Amino acid sequence: MPIRHLVWFRRDLRDFDQAALFHALGESASVYTVFVFDTTILAGLPRADRRVEFIWHCVAELKRALRASGGELLVRHGDPVELIPRLAQELGITAVYCNRDYEPLALRRDALVADRLAGLGIDFRQYKDQVIFERDDILTAAHHPYTVFTPYKNTWLKRLGQADLDSYPVRERLARLAPCPDEPMPSLAALGFEATDLGALNVVPGMDGGMALLEAFGQRIDRYKTLRDFPAKKGVSYLSVHLRFGTVSIRELARFAWNHGGEGAMCWLNELIWREFYQQLLWHFPQVASESFKPAYRDLVFPNDEEWFAAWCEGRTGYPLVDAAMRQLNGSGYMHNRLRMVTASFLVKDLLIDWRWGEHYFAEKLLDYDLASNNGGWQWAASTGCDAQPYFRIFNPVTQSEKFDPEGRFIRRYVPELAALDNKAIHAPWLANSLPVGFRLGRDYPAPLVDHAAQREAALALYQRAS
Structure with a gap:
C-alpha cells in the first residue's frame, strides 16, 4: 500500500515555509491537505463575524495555490475530532501532520484526535511552526x-x-501533493455566516x-x-x-x-x-486563561458597575482617547497597541471592573485575537499577571492623550463630535476654559464618567487590601 500523508492546516494558512507541510512532503510522494471549519469554535459566533470571513478568504487563497501546484485543499465543516480520523481512514492515510497549537482547548482537541487516530493505526505528528x-x-x-x-x-x-x-523550502516539494478532483469550497452562507465590511476596512486576507x-x-x-x-x-x-x-x-x-x-x-x-x-x-500555566497569574489578586473584589462597563464598550466614557480607541475597535476590529494598554488600564483601574470582562470583550471584537497575547496584555495592564506593571502604575488617560495624540488627530477621526475643539481642549473637554459655540458637554459629548484622581486612589486601596 502506498504511503499517504494528510496535512491538517489550522493557524498556518500558507503554502511556503510551513513546517508540517514540509515534513509531510519530504516523507511521502502522496500528500493530501485539509482545513476544517471547526463547529465547536464557530458555534455561538455572530453571523457577521469578520474573523470568519478573513479565514474564509485565506482558505480560499490557499486552496487556489495548492490547486495550482497540482494538489487540492479539502475543506470540511464540522468537529475535527470526528472529521480528521474519518477522512484519514477514507484516504488510506499513514500519518496526519499538523503544526502545534498551545491553547488549552486546542491541546485537548489534539489529544482526542491523536487518540482516535492511534485506534486506527494512524500516526499523529506535530511540529513547531x-x-x-x-x-x-x-x-x-x-x-x-x-x-x-x-x-x-x-x-x-x-x-x-x-x-x-x-525557511522550510516547501515549494520545492509541492509536486508531491496528491492529485484530487477539484472540490468546491463551502460558501460563507453554507457555513452559517455572511459577508462583513472587511473589504471596506482595507483588510486584505491571505x-x-x-x-x-x-x-x-x-x-x-x-x-x-x-x-x-x-x-x-x-x-x-x-x-x-x-x-x-x-x-x-x-x-x-x-x-x-x-x-x-x-x-x-x-x-x-x-x-x-x-x-x-x-x-x-x-x-x-494554562490556568491564566481564566484566573490571575498572581495568587494574591485572584480574589480582588471589583465593584463591576455594568452601566460603566457598557459605556466603556460603546466609547462613551467622557475620556476622548479611551472613547476613540473603543470606537476604533468596534468599527474595525483593530486597536492600536498603545491604546490597548490605555483602555485596559482605564477599565480596571479607573472603572474598577474585572480585567476578565475587558479581556472577553476584546476576544469578541479583535480581528487579530490571540488568547495568549490578549490574556497576557490584559493581565499586564491589570497588574495581575507575571511581569505586570506594578499595581500603583496607573495610566492617566488625559496625559496619555496629550503625549501620544498631541494634535488630536486620532480623536477627531473616531470622535467627530469633538472635531471643533482646539488641540488642548480635545484631550479633556471638561477642563477647557472655553468650548466652541453651540457645543454642550453632557449633551454633545458625555461628561467624564469618573474622576481619574479619585478612582486612582480607590484602585490603590483595592489592590492594597489584596496584597
Whole structure:
C-alpha cells in the first residue's frame, strides 16, 4: 500500500515555509491537505463575524495555490475530532501532520484526535511552526519557565541561531501533493455566516495580503521605535492578524528584523519576542486563561458597575482617547497597541471592573485575537499577571492623550463630535476654559464618567487590601 500523508492546516494558512507541510512532503510522494471549519469554535459566533470571513478568504487563497501546484485543499465543516480520523481512514492515510497549537482547548482537541487516530493505526505528528521557540525551549538555569520578560528575552536572543530563522523550502516539494478532483469550497452562507465590511476596512486576507504589509512595513521599519506609540501615525506593521492565522511565517518576520538590524528593527523584534513570552506562559500555566497569574489578586473584589462597563464598550466614557480607541475597535476590529494598554488600564483601574470582562470583550471584537497575547496584555495592564506593571502604575488617560495624540488627530477621526475643539481642549473637554459655540458637554459629548484622581486612589486601596 502506498504511503499517504494528510496535512491538517489550522493557524498556518500558507503554502511556503510551513513546517508540517514540509515534513509531510519530504516523507511521502502522496500528500493530501485539509482545513476544517471547526463547529465547536464557530458555534455561538455572530453571523457577521469578520474573523470568519478573513479565514474564509485565506482558505480560499490557499486552496487556489495548492490547486495550482497540482494538489487540492479539502475543506470540511464540522468537529475535527470526528472529521480528521474519518477522512484519514477514507484516504488510506499513514500519518496526519499538523503544526502545534498551545491553547488549552486546542491541546485537548489534539489529544482526542491523536487518540482516535492511534485506534486506527494512524500516526499523529506535530511540529513547531508558529513560534521560534516553544514550550521548554527557553528555560532558566534551574530549568523553570521564565515569568519575567527581560531575562526571557535575553536568553531568547542568546539562544537564537541561523537555523532557527531558516525557511522550510516547501515549494520545492509541492509536486508531491496528491492529485484530487477539484472540490468546491463551502460558501460563507453554507457555513452559517455572511459577508462583513472587511473589504471596506482595507483588510486584505491571505498570503498576498501579508506579503504586501511586510513589504510596506520594510520601508518604514527604521522609524518603528519612534512612531509605534502614536495611533494617528503609520508606525506599526499591522501584521498581527496575519501572524494569528499564519498567512505569514514567524521565521520570515524574525529573520527580516534580525538581518535588517538597527534600532527600529530590534524594537520590533522585541515585540515578536513578547508574543512568544506570552505563548510559553500559556503553555506552562494554562490556568491564566481564566484566573490571575498572581495568587494574591485572584480574589480582588471589583465593584463591576455594568452601566460603566457598557459605556466603556460603546466609547462613551467622557475620556476622548479611551472613547476613540473603543470606537476604533468596534468599527474595525483593530486597536492600536498603545491604546490597548490605555483602555485596559482605564477599565480596571479607573472603572474598577474585572480585567476578565475587558479581556472577553476584546476576544469578541479583535480581528487579530490571540488568547495568549490578549490574556497576557490584559493581565499586564491589570497588574495581575507575571511581569505586570506594578499595581500603583496607573495610566492617566488625559496625559496619555496629550503625549501620544498631541494634535488630536486620532480623536477627531473616531470622535467627530469633538472635531471643533482646539488641540488642548480635545484631550479633556471638561477642563477647557472655553468650548466652541453651540457645543454642550453632557449633551454633545458625555461628561467624564469618573474622576481619574479619585478612582486612582480607590484602585490603590483595592489592590492594597489584596496584597
